[in-house]
Structures are given as C-alpha cells and as structure tokens.
Amino acid sequence: MESKAPSLLNAVPPYGHVITSEKWxxxxxxxxxxxxxxxxxxxxxxxxxxxxxxxxVRYRHxxxxxxxxxxxxxxxxxxxxxxxxxxxxxxxxxxxxxxVSGQTEASQLISQIVHGEGRENPFRRRSSSRLLDPxxxxxxxxxxxxxxxxxxxxxxxFSSVHQLCSAAPHELEPVVGQAAAQQxxxxxxxATAAGP
DNA sequence: TAGTAGAACCG
DNA sequence: CGGTTCTACTA
Numbered sequence: 001m002e003s004k005a006p007s008l009l010n011a012v013p014p015y016g017h018v019i020t021s022e023k024w025x026x027x028x029x030x031x032x033x034x035x036x037x038x039x040x041x042x043x044x045x046x047x048x049x050x051x052x053x054x055x056x057v058r059y060r061h062x063x064x065x066x067x068x069x070x071x072x073x074x075x076x077x078x079x080x081x082x083x084x085x086x087x088x089x090x091x092x093x094x095x096x097x098x099x100v101s102g103q104t105e106a107s108q109l110i111s112q113i114v115h116g117e118g119r120e121n122p123f124r125r126r127s128s129s130r131l132l133d134p135x136x137x138x139x140x141x142x143x144x145x146x147x148x149x150x151x152x153x154x155x156x157x158f159s160s161v162h163q164l165c166s167a168a169p170h171e172l173e174p175v176v177g178q179a180a181a182q183q184x185x186x187x188x189x190x191a192t193a194a195g196p
Numbered sequence: 197t198a199g200t201a202g203a204a205c206c207g
Numbered sequence: 208c209g210g211t212t213c214t215a216c217t218a
Contacts (some may be wrong), residue, residue, distance in 0.1 A: 146215095147204045177215060180204095 029103035033110060053088065062078065071106050074099045145183035150176045 008117040140151040158164040172181035
C-alpha cells in the first residue's frame with residue numbers, strides 16, 4: 001500500500017440503513033445510494049400513510065444503535081400536510097426530519113451524511129463518549145481524592161464537566177461519598193493565593 | 197461502633 | 208507493582 005490518504009469510500013463501515021418503499025427500488029435515488037455502502041431496506045407498505053406511521057414508531061423502538069432520519073420530498077401535495085408530518089416525526093417521535101426538493105438532493109444529502117465528510121454521522125446514535133473520553137477521565141482524576149473509580153462514577157452521573165465543577169457538596173456526596181465530596185468542592189472553589 | 201473490603205496515594 | 212492510609216459499607 002502506498003501512503004496515500006485512506007479511501008473514504010472503502011473506509012465506510014456498514015452503518016447506514018435506509019428504509020424505503022418498494023416503488024423506489026429502481027429510482028435514481030436508490031441506485032446512487034447503492035454504490036455508496038448504504039444498506040437499503042425495502043418495505044412494501046410504506047406507501048400508505050397510516051402504515052408508515054406505524055413503521056416509524058416500530059423502527060424507532062427497535063433500532064438503538066442508529067439514529068433514524070426521515071426524509072420527505074417537498075412537493076405541492078406534501079407541503080399541505082407538512083406541519084402534521086413535522087409534528088408527528090419531530091415532536092412526537094423525536095426523530096430528525098429533513099425536507100428535500102427531490103431525489104437528487106436526497107441522494108446527495110444521504111451520501112454526505114453517511115460518508116461523513118469530517119462531520120459526525122447522524123446515523124450513529126451519539127453516545128456519551130465525549131465525557132467518557134480518556135482525556136476527560138484523566139483530568140477528573142487530577143482532583144485530590146478522586147481516582148479511577150470515582151472519576152468514572154462522576155462522569156456517569158454528571159452530564160458535563162461544568163456541572164461537575166459547580167456541583168454542590170450534597171450533590172457530589174451520593175456519588176463519591178462525603179469525604180471526597182468536600183475535597184472536590186473545595187478544590188474547585190479554593191482561592192488560588194491568600195484567601196478572602 | 198467495629199470490622200472489612202476496596203480505593204487512593206506514595207515509594 | 209506492592210504497601211500503607213483512608214474511605215465506604217455492613218452488621
């Protein structure tokens with residue numbers, strides 16, 4: 001192998017799943033996606049709206065590893081009930097809704113998302129990997145009285161480092177115990193030089 | 197409150 | 208990595 005930049009296309013793991021109606025099987029949208037390492041799932045009943053809603057709810061419950069994405073084609077017809085669709089998909093289901101003007105835009109959008117040009121892949125449900133990062137873990141361990149176990153416990157309990165820094169002792173206590181809770185709190189609130 | 201298992205820290 | 212001190216939990 002030469003020391004070229006790794007091929008983006010070959011590096012794509014099979015994480016993208018697209019669920020679509022049978023009638024799209026031969027469309028240009030699906031054809032252009034097939035070459036890009038995207039898994040296509042065909043469903044026959046996606047053509048009726050009521051069944052589609054059911055499918056959406058089902059997929060929302062079954063898929064835990066992927067974040068679902070709903071693409072709607074904006075036509076004059078669909079614009080009429082777009083508000084209803086938006087409310088159902090975004091508000092009720094908590095999914096991502098992307099309106100596109102047509103198949104070309106949809107294909108470009110999906111390819112861009114799946115191949116993730118430097119950005120995060122929205123198909124992959126974001127985990128709490130940001131806080132479980134070894135860097136952050138090592139940082140928290142710098143606090144006196146906090147080792148590996150308590151650092152992990154703290155990062156699992158608090159959703160951000162900022163929350164951790166500004167936490168009151170009584171919030172820290174159930175996680176790391178009374179002694180460490182006071183140590184941590186005074187560490188973040190101590191005066192650097194002579195106190196007040 | 198005493199004893200023990202485990203965590204943090206230091207050499 | 209091993210030993211010591213300190214902490215958290217249970218009886």
